Amino acid sequence: MHQPHIAIIVLHYKNLSDTRACLKSLGKIDYPKYSVVLVNNDAPEHGEALKGEFPDVALIQNDRNLGFAEGNNVGIRHALANDRTDAVLILNNDTVVEPNFLSEMAKQLPPPVSRRGSGGGDMIAPRMMQHDDRNKVDNLGIVIMKSGLAFNRLNEKQKLFCPSAGCALYTRKLLERIAHEKQFPLPTGKGKGEGQQDYFDPQYFAYCEDLDLGFRARRAGFEPAYARGAIIYHKGSASTAKLSDFAVYHTYRNLVWTLYKNYPMALFTRNLFWIILGWKLIFLGYLFKGRPLVIIRAILGGLRGIKTMKQKRAEIQKTPQTDNRAMCSWFEPGLFPKNLL
DSSP: OOOOOEEEEEEEOSOHHHHHHHHHHHTTOOOSSEEEEEEEOSOHHHHHHHHHHOTTSEEEEOSSOOHHHHHHHHHHHHHHTSTTOOEEEEEETTEEEOTTHHHHHHTTSOOOGGGOSSSOOSEEEEEEEESSSTTSEEESSEEEBTTSOEEEOOSTTSOOOBOOTTEEEEEHHHHHHHOEEOOSOOTTSSOOOTTOEESSOGGGOSSSHHHHHHHHHHHTTOOEEEEEEEEEEEOOSSSSOTTOHHHHHHHHHHHHHHHHHHOOHHHHHHTHHHHHHHHHHHHHHHHHTTOHHHHHHHHHHHHHHHHHHHHHHHHHHHSOOOOHHHHHTTSBSSSSOTTTO
């Protein structure tokens, strides 16, 4: 039986104890063909301490905090440079995993080319539970509404759009197909990194990069799958405070970019009423909370950044891909999930 080699990428930034717990849990998994790449967005002393404790882990030290998107890109490039890598798993450092989680996720991958034709998906979401209340769902991937707003998928009846990058398994084929050639200066300021590929959009820095990658993958014909038996426990917002101004700003700014890059004009026009209504209600919600300025800043930041997204939109839209009717089937009806209302 073919077992793909899976490279697990753990991005470290702050909270050494969380990363230690994550790496310890990975050391107990039962899947035989995997490797772990630790990308350190923090001080070198953190990387040295973790490498000393986990010598089998490949360590990549960044010279500054590159953010979630580019930090994971560094790990993906390292993993795919190894020809034996069949798939890449992105895993938050504030998670711990059950020993069989990777075996369960690997079961959902497509069969080898010689046996293709049934089952499997090229991007897999696990069953992610809350760390401090292990009977409560954190997310089962991402669901996207007709309003264009995306939310954690909290029950299995909702349509799975794509996995959340808190834990997401992607095939090599998918990553190589949806990659952008690096177009803009690296966050380090050291040129564009010619010849390098971007998988997550580095301009996002953090938040919604998984939704954007998932959109590009779905448009290119790749399907998601859900591994119910793959159990992960997630602390959540360990590096950035939950619903902090930083998190809200980057989420909604990046959502503007995701809609602009990935929606064909016909689909955008068709759903325009729902999109406008959804954003109005989001604004009213934050107005009610006494935080309207963060949403205004996010929308303005998104609109300002559209100029730099035009080339990426042109690249995505020019490629023959899924038709609009099929794309409409990906969305849940309504503005928001019922549980949120």
